[in-house]
Amino acid sequence: MRARLIGLVDHMQAMLDLGVDIHLITVEAPHVSIDPRFASVTQLPRQAPQEEFVAAAVLVAKEQGAAAVITFVEMDIEIAETANAAMGNTWAAVEAAHICRDKLRQRTFLAEHGIPTVWFHPVSDIDTAVAAAAARGLPLILKPTRAAASEYVELIDNPDRLRAALRQIQDVVRDRRAFYYDNAERDWALLEEYLPGQEVTLDGVVLDGEFILGGVHNKRHSTGPYFDEDLYTLPFDKPEHEAELVDIATRIVRGLGMRLCMFNAELRADADGRYRVIEFSIRVSGGHPYRHIKDVYSIDLVRMFVRAACGESVADILVQENHRRPPRMTVCAKVIYANGHVVRNSPGEAMHSPYFRVYFPTARPGTEVVAGARGFDYTGLLSVWMPWQPGQDPAVVHAVATDLATKLDFEVRPSR
CATH class of the missing domain: 3.40.50 (Rossmann fold)
Incomplete structure (x- = not known):
């Protein structure tokens, strides 16, 4: 790592x-x-x-x-x-990893396998991309082919902004920022159709070629222009759609020919309420989702995967490890975004709340952070848990997470 x-x-x-x-x-x-x-x-x-x-x-x-x-x-x-x-x-699965790390390859793979995807156009030149966007019609989503965590993803509604955003992605490629680009790819960005519906993230594990669901997180709904990750929440508030999402994940895994891996997919509903794939990868979500899934459903995806990777029998793993159980609580991850110079960053009084689960202070004191229109830094990751009843609106735990975030010992001063 x-x-x-x-x-x-x-x-x-x-x-x-x-x-x-x-x-x-x-x-x-x-x-x-x-x-x-x-x-x-x-x-x-x-x-x-x-x-x-x-x-x-x-x-x-x-x-x-x-x-x-x-x-x-x-x-x-x-x-x-x-x-x-x-x-x-x-x-x-080397080829599967190459597909997962390149969003253009993902789009091509999904189209070839008849898996729900979106209109897309590869970008290798700024002028050609602007012309393609004009022919298709704005707004469109612009994204780098090899970034992560929605960094540099933007809903673009005018040609001038498209040019500027494309130049920003070119800088990322040139500077090899955040290990995203290792070589000079011919196609380094994508234009995509925008989906207006709910976005979710799905995590599971593949053992002996079979996909096993861990959980489906609700995410904060965003209409752009940026798509900051926030308010990851379990249980999924539309459990009736889990079968549809599992079917899509299973088709991806089988198309990739996976025998053993962690698996994550981001999906978003279209105007008709049908989920289409935003992206996928042969790894589990970083940060809180793994902890959330274990807390809510009792199933331990990482433990199952590591045991199999270390050579243990899948049959033994399936007998000995917890299977997915009905949800027993609700959880929410609140991402802390800020701009400026980090002075203090710790759990503070928040850790004394019964709703407090964990806080990861991702930005050290003395560092600079930028977020929103200026960048994509996480300053911290807060996780909360609380009692839950079937049908409970995710807004309930969202409010708890948002309130508890105000009790963190957190100060960011304007940068000089």
Whole structure:
């Protein structure tokens, strides 16, 4: 996991609870080397290409007798699958990882397999993209082909803004920002049809080729122009649509030929209320969704996946691990966005509330953060839980999360 470790506390704890030794390959600061969760830490330069991370992963795995290379980070799934293939793990899916990391390949894959998708147009040149947008008609969604967490995704309603946003994505490609782009792709952005309905995120695990649902999170509804991630909530408020969503996920997994993986998909309803795929990947959501699914439904997706990746029998796993149970509470993740210089960032008084679950202060004091029209930084991730009754409106837990966020010990001053 090259970076973004702070939102993966629960994922790594699941591995430790299983007695798994974790040998980390990362670019994170040297202090990670004394983190007791890791049996060893291999530090590579931030600018090192993916091939060097693959080689390091294979070397460490062979030296340590490791069963598998595992990542929970979207930007690293190609590294993990390529390394697993080199180690001889027959379930490794290198081509599937390439598809998941490139939204143009995803769109092509969905269309070829008859899976609900949207109109799209690949972008390799700004002038051609502006002409294509004019022919199709604005507004349209613009997104990079290889970003994550809705970064640089925008609903564009005029040609001048489209040009500016395309130049911004070109900067991301040129600077190799956030490990999104490793090489110069011919098509580096997409224009897509906008879907006006509810957006959800689905997570599950694939064992012996069978998709097992973990949960479907509601997300804050946004009409743009930006699509900040926020208010991830369980249980899903439209359980009658779960079968439709599971069918779509199953078709993707089978089309990819997956035997073993975590799986995540973002879907959004069209004007007729039918869900279509926004994107998908062979990993579980980072941050709170994994914890939420375990809290609400009792099923432990990461534990099941890690046991199988370490070579345990799937039949034994299915007998010994909890299956998905009816929901027993409601949970909500509130993302903290801010602009400026971070002075303080900790749970504060919020941690004394019975509704408090956890707070990840993703921005350290002394750092700068930008959000909204200026950027996509998370300053913190707050998770709450509370009692729930069938049919309860998600707005109830949204209000609790929003109120508890005001009790965090959090200060961001304007940047100079």
